[in-house]
Amino acid sequence: MNVLIIGSGGREHAMAWKAAQSPKVDKLFAAPGSDGIAAVAECVPIDVMDFEQLAAFAKAHRIDLTLVGPEQPLVSGIGDFFEKEGLKIFGPSAAAAQIEGSKSFAKALMEKYNIPTAHYRTFTDYQAAGNYLHEVGAPIVLKADGLAAGKGVVVAPTMEAAGQGLKTLMKDKKFAGAGARVVIEEYLEGEEFSLMALVHGGLVVPLAIAQDHKRAFEEDKGPNTGGMGAYSPVLQIAQTVVAEAVRTIVEPAAAGLVQEGRPFTGVLYAGLMLTEKGPKVIEFNCRFGDPETQVVLPRLESDLIAAIQDVMKGIRPQLRWTDRTAVGTVLASRGYPGSYKKGEKLGRLDALSENALLFHAGTRKSGTDWLTNGGRVLLVTRLGDSLRAARDAVNRDLENIQTDAVFFRKDIGHRALEAEAKKA
The missing domain is CATH 3.90.600.10 (Phosphoribosylglycinamide synthetase, C-terminal domain)
Incomplete structure (x- = not known):
């Protein structure tokens, strides 16, 4: 097989490193890749958003499977573009990728299909959002509705922080159009963990869980980042809890997307909080997490490419994991x-x-x-x-x-x- 990985970051490097170990892979490409990724794949200087050039490259080099790392091309419809061109891609359609592309869409989906998550309200009016904040008080969480590179979330412990966060998102437009609509939701307390799954329609194959560290500094202090590190397994999260999360969250989300006429193919990521009432959703993503991928894939002893091929055929692969x-x-x-x-x-x-x-x-x-x-x-x-x-x-x-x-x-x-x- 010839395989193409789209992206250039640490997550894509881990994906390429793992794909390169598959005996099924003859030639591995990365677009645009990086000087680091060049150690395991041939890098081609095509931007992740240049769908036409990417598809033309995939045809010219007889690419059998394309994997997509970043969310932006997925939310913008690279899955649809490749499908239309007759190219195999393990990534959702733009309609299915809205589970990450729009926080309000994701919340409405969860509400409709009884998926446990924080109570929320959505606002496009700054004044109305401010009034609601004063009504509910702090601590509270504010989220830019659209994509903000993992940074459009304000966890506000005080009303002052909430007011400043709302101003940053809606008035100062720090994340441009992503903050035109804001989701305000209850603050959940508990142990956080990340659960990723290989998904094709109603078939859900969970991967090992990980825990990410979002804050910049030690003791979880400082501003939110895209992630400062991760580890797997997460021993303080019992396997019974993981099984419950798969049953009550990931499987209903995949089934709900099928029901909505936007079936999901690719990696569905659930950022979860283990609360006193069981696991609840903090966020969904439509791709591998970063940096969780860099600790989950090194623990996977099975062939990732073979597993993805099976999933795309509707076959459930048996994944093997190291205990380390x-x-x-x-x-x-x-x-x-x-x-x-x-x-x-x-x-x-x-x-x-x-x-x-x-x-x-x-x-x-x-x-x-x-x-x-x-x-x-x-x-x-x-x-x-x-x-x-x-x-x-x-x-x-x-x-x-x-x-x-x-x-x-x-x-x-x-x-x-x-x-x-x-x-x-």
Whole structure:
């Protein structure tokens, strides 16, 4: 088979790394890819939103399967475009991708199909939204309705923070059109986890769960980011809870999309909160999570490409997982998620131990040097016999390549270790 992966970040690097291990794959391409991804795939300089060029490339190079990393092309209809051109793509139609493209659509779907989630109201009028905030009080969560690169969420512990968040989203238009409509929802408390599944219509094949760390700084402080690290498995979430989440959330969502005439094919991601009343949905995404993919795929012992092919034929694959723990930590540009410099020199990446998995997110190569080229620069994943062993190994690796231009959290997985300490 010839396989094409669309995207250029750390998630796409992990997808390409895993796809390259499949005995089914003869030739692997990435568009546009990156200097890091070039180690496992041939990179072609085509933008993720240039559907015509991507489809022409897929035809010319006899691509048998295309996988899409980022949400923007999916929400904009790359799935429909490829299908129309007779090309196989593991990604939803634009109509199905609305589960991520519009928070209000996702909430309405959940309401209609009795999928547990936070109570909410949707607003397009700034004044009306402000009045509602004063009615319900804090803590409260505000979300830009459209795509905002994982950053259009304000978790407001106080009324002052809620008012400022609403102004940022609706008046200051920080996320442009994404904030023209805002969803205001109840603040959920509990243990967060990410559940991704390979989906084709009503067929749902869950992957191992992970826990992401969204806040920029240690002890979950600082602004929300696209994710500073993740780990899998999440031992403080019982398998019975995961099974309940699949049964009450992911399967009804897939079935609901079929009912609505917009069947989903691809990776359905559920960001979940384990509340006192069971798992509830925080958000849905229409693709692999980032950075969760970088810790889930290294634990998958099965062939990812074979599994996706099975799912697309309506066959349920039996997935095999290692019992070992994967910890992945992001090295980010100083200043992220705010403003930061690009082109800063990194330490020697060849100083990493041979067991380290390195996924490039925002880097570029200049001669023999690696330079920063984004907010999240790279992620290092290690597998270990325990969470602490894996995390210690990652921290040692990152300390070897850290410079003043970048930073990382040393406490990825701290919630699991705290839960473990309480049990002891």
